[in-house]
Amino acid sequence: MPQMNMIDAIRDAMDVKMAEDDNVVVFGEDVGYFGGVFRCTHGLQEKYGTSRVFDSPINESGIVGTAIGMAAYGLRPCVEIQFADYIYPAYDQIVSEAARMRYRSSAEFTSPLVIRTPCGGGIFGGQTHSQSPESLFTHISGVKTVIVSNPYDAKGMLISAIEDDDPVIFFEPKRLYNGPFDGHHDRPAKNWSTHPKGDVPEGHYTVPIGKADVVSEGSDVTILTYGTMVYVAEAVKQETGIDAEIIDLRSLLPLDIDTIVASVKKTGRCMVLHEATLTSGFGAELAAQVQERCFYHLEVPVGRVTGWDTPYPHAQEWDYFPGPARVGAELKAMMESV
Amino acid sequence: MTDYKPLQFHVPEPTGRPGDEPDFTGIEIPAAGSAERPPIDVDDNDIKHLARTMIRVMDKDGNAVGPWAEDIPEDVLMHGLKSMIRTRAFDERMMTLQRQGKTSFYMKCTGEEAIAIAFQQALSKGDMHFPTYRQQGILLAQDYPMVDMINQILSNAKDPLKGRQLPILYSVRDYGFFTVSGNLGTQFVQAVGWAMASAIKGDTKIAAAWIGDGSTAESDFHAALVNASVYQPPVVLNVVNNQWAISSFQGIAGGNSATFAERAHGYGIPSLRVDGNDYLAVYAVSRWAIERARRGFGPTLIEWVTYRVAPHSTSDDPSKYRPKEESSAWPLGDPILRLKNHMIQRGLWSDERQTQAETEFDEEVRAATKEAESHGTMGSGASPKEMFECVFKEMPPHLREQRQKMGV
Ligand SMILES: Cc1ncc(C[n+]2csc(CCOP(=O)(O)OP(=O)(O)O)c2C)c(N)n1
Ligand SMILES: [Mg+2]
Numbered sequence: 124m125p126q127m128n129m130i131d132a133i134r135d136a137m138d139v140k141m142a143e144d145d146n147v148v149v150f151g152e153d154v155g156y157f158g159g160v161f162r163c164t165h166g167l168q169e170k171y172g173t174s175r176v177f178d179s180p181i182n183e184s185g186i187v188g189t190a191i192g193m194a195a196y197g198l199r200p201c202v203e204i205q206f207a208d209y210i211y212p213a214y215d216q217i218v219s220e221a222a223r224m225r226y227r228s229s230a231e232f233t234s235p236l237v238i239r240t241p242c243g244g245g246i247f248g249g250q251t252h253s254q255s256p257e258s259l260f261t262h263i264s265g266v267k268t269v270i271v272s273n274p275y276d277a278k279g280m281l282i283s284a285i286e287d288d289d290p291v292i293f294f295e296p297k298r299l300y301n302g303p304f305d306g307h308h309d310r311p312a313k314n315w316s317t318h319p320k321g322d323v324p325e326g327h328y329t330v331p332i333g334k335a336d337v338v339s340e341g342s343d344v345t346i347l348t349y350g351t352m353v354y355v356a357e358a359v360k361q362e363t364g365i366d367a368e369i370i371d372l373r374s375l376l377p378l379d380i381d382t383i384v385a386s387v388k389k390t391g392r393c394m395v396l397h398e399a400t401l402t403s404g405f406g407a408e409l410a411a412q413v414q415e416r417c418f419y420h421l422e423v424p425v426g427r428v429t430g431w432d433t434p435y436p437h438a439q440e441w442d443y444f445p446g447p448a449r450v451g452a453e454l455k456a457m458m459e460s461v
Numbered sequence: 462m463t464d465y466k467p468l469q470f471h472v473p474e475p476t477g478r479p480g481d482e483p484d485f486t487g488i489e490i491p492a493a494g495s496a497e498r499p500p501i502d503v504d505d506n507d508i509k510h511l512a513r514t515m516i517r518v519m520d521k522d523g524n525a526v527g528p529w530a531e532d533i534p535e536d537v538l539m540h541g542l543k544s545m546i547r548t549r550a551f552d553e554r555m556m557t558l559q560r561q562g563k564t565s566f567y568m569k570c571t572g573e574e575a576i577a578i579a580f581q582q583a584l585s586k587g588d589m590h591f592p593t594y595r596q597q598g599i600l601l602a603q604d605y606p607m608v609d610m611i612n613q614i615l616s617n618a619k620d621p622l623k624g625r626q627l628p629i630l631y632s633v634r635d636y637g638f639f640t641v642s643g644n645l646g647t648q649f650v651q652a653v654g655w656a657m658a659s660a661i662k663g664d665t666k667i668a669a670a671w672i673g674d675g676s677t678a679e680s681d682f683h684a685a686l687v688n689a690s691v692y693q694p695p696v697v698l699n700v701v702n703n704q705w706a707i708s709s710f711q712g713i714a715g716g717n718s719a720t721f722a723e724r725a726h727g728y729g730i731p732s733l734r735v736d737g738n739d740y741l742a743v744y745a746v747s748r749w750a751i752e753r754a755r756r757g758f759g760p761t762l763i764e765w766v767t768y769r770v771a772p773h774s775t776s777d778d779p780s781k782y783r784p785k786e787e788s789s790a791w792p793l794g795d796p797i798l799r800l801k802n803h804m805i806q807r808g809l810w811s812d813e814r815q816t817q818a819e820t821e822f823d824e825e826v827r828a829a830t831k832e833a834e835s836h837g838t839m840g841s842g843a844s845p846k847e848m849f850e851c852v853f854k855e856m857p858p859h860l861r862e863q864r865q866k867m868g869v
Binding site: 442 | 630678782844847
């Protein structure tokens with residue numbers, strides 16, 4: 124099986140779909156000739172021509188607005204917003220339009236489009252290259268929200284997203300593009316070639332949207348997480364020896380609640396980890412659902428470890444990022460509290 | 462039966478890509494001195510052509526010619542030239558710092574120095590710039606302490622922004638330098654709002670808005686123009702057309718259909734297109750537009766035509782998307798060399814003094830860098846405690862609790 128990093132896997136997903144379906148078009152800032160600032164669309168313009176892969180003016184609202192129009196015509200646009208931090212000018216188009224199209228027209232018009240966008244910190248990008256705005260999209264009813272953590276899932280879920288008849292926001296943690304990053308920023312970077320999820324099949328396959336992945340089984344505590352934090356959780360499990368069951372949610376909306384509930388009922392403890400800020404973050408939704416459904420199985424309150432409630436700082440990146448030390452301490456405290 | 466042919470999708474292409482010969486034949490360069498100089502209370506309808514031509518003052522021999530040739534005081538010229546040389550030295554050194562891993566990020570303004578510097582020299586104390594990341598010249602021209610700029614770039618213990626903000630996104634209120642956002646276009650309209658406030662309060666201050674060619678595509682650019690058109694506030698709307706927006710040439714921002722200056726016409730805003738590598742033209746046109754604003758004649762849009770000689774940022778490699786020789790083929794030349802020649806021609810400067818100035822500024826930057834580094838480099842110096850300050854004026858309970866939890 125070919126080895127791919129996440130960039131190659133994402134590009135390959137678009138390549139597979141573009142070859143299969145003439146209606147798939149790809150555009151965004153710098154995605155055409157150059158192939159994207161993270162190189163995710165490299166080579167696609169050469170292969171499929173400028174009518175199907177092209178550069179957009181720097182106008183995120185325009186990127187999503189034109190994609191909605193194309194999707195209404197019958198195309199399947201897969202657009203890139205260069206950084207999730209720049210998605211806000213497009214928010215009106217996403218919330219008021221893409222997310223509402225099917226409902227307000229009783230399915231006469233729909234928005235089958237994908238918005239790919241790199242998210243998360245870990246690259247010293249400061250507040251405009253580090254944010255994790257996923258909960259702004261799970262809150263709005265009408266867009267699916269996906270956040271991938273490895274090359275295998277990235278390819279399979281991007282193909283699912285392009286084939287999906289509803290709009291999908293597809294988050295790509297940029298710190299994972301080249302390797303599984305576990306939060307130990309002072310250690311040498313790992314790359315995907317040594318990781319089983321770096322084995323990516325050629326051609327078409329899908330990973331369904333709406334299905335979580337139990338990446339590590341355990342019996343002491345359930346860790347609900349996604350994106351970069353999956354690897355932080357794995358590092359913490361290894362370093363603390365706490366037998367955690369780690370669930371990579373992958374799809375935040377729709378949410379695989381059955382997998383979550385089964386795990387929490389088994390372990391009796393639940394910790395939620397995400398990079399995004401705490402207040403009104405997706406962890407709040409997870410904590411609420413877990414206590415609604417698993418209250419009598421819980422030995423301790425659901426815990427949350429997240430980014431602090433501040434804008435993403437530049438120099439204090441590693442103080443902000445919920446790395447293995449902070450997560451480990453919280454996890455130990457949770458285990459010792461009963 | 463239809464006689465319509467299948468439609469074709471149009472995507473603009475630049476004149477050259479890597480491996481091609483650079484081709485600037487499409488850029489018309491009118492003779493220096495050929496553009497008229499209207500009175501500052503001109504009706505926009507009477508100067509529509511000035512948005513299509515290029516206002517130029519320096520001819521190829523370095524003489525100042527035509528109606529825009531002003532009697533610029535010698536000390537202004539001298540300071541302008543020195544500030545440009547100093548800015549270039551600064552950029553070179555900061556690029557090296559990034560390569561050494563002492564900071565995370567840097568962006569140079571090489572080839573565009575004249576614009577920010579001459580414009581700044583035409584402005585007054587109390588006015589406010591809303592700059593982009595490529596106007597470091599505004600601070601350097603005012604002799605803002607270089608070491609403080611480097612402290613910010615290093616995010617160290619003396620960083621005026623406490624490590625919170627990405628390098629080069631300075632904020633220096635006392636020097637009329639509004640906090641730079643990393644989000645493109647957002648501040649163009651804020652400058653209009655600031656100018657509206659000045660008019661509301663009966664003040665005499667003006668605002669300077671800054672945006673790149675690529676970013677004129679953002680909706681906020683158009684919001685700025687419509688508000689400037691409606692309320693006629695004292696603002697100068699600067700578009701720095703350096704031909705590229707990362708890998709996208711100016712045609713992707715609509716530059717092949719109309720000049721960026723012409724955008725103003727739909728809003729009835731007077732608009733001028735200027736050779737941005739001609740210090741004398743930049744200074745004269747800046748003074749004109751600033752005076753217009755301050756005398757209550759309303760907004761002016763200026764397109765500064767220039768070329769981004771450097772990579773977009775330390776994360777960029779232009780050899781992947783534009784011809785290698787493009788920058789040396791740029792027909793408007795180097796703003797520093799052009800002003801230097803003009804001044805030599807007038808007997809105000811010499812090659813020796815140029816070399817001397819280059820050495821002097823290089824030494825100044827090295828010394829400032831050394832001093833700044835003594836306060837820490839990237840990742841050492843800025844306090845984690847600062848992370849929680851300044852989110853709100855008063856720290857709300859939840860942040861207090863989080864800070865305690867972190868133990869700082
Ligand atoms: C809202 C937003 N979208 C995208 C970006 C990413 N980005 C940073 S600079 C840049 C190019 C801007 O080009 P231009 O406006 O021409 O300015 P220049 O860099 O040439 O000075 C892009 C796309 C951003 N910072 N903000
Ligand atoms: Mg530009």
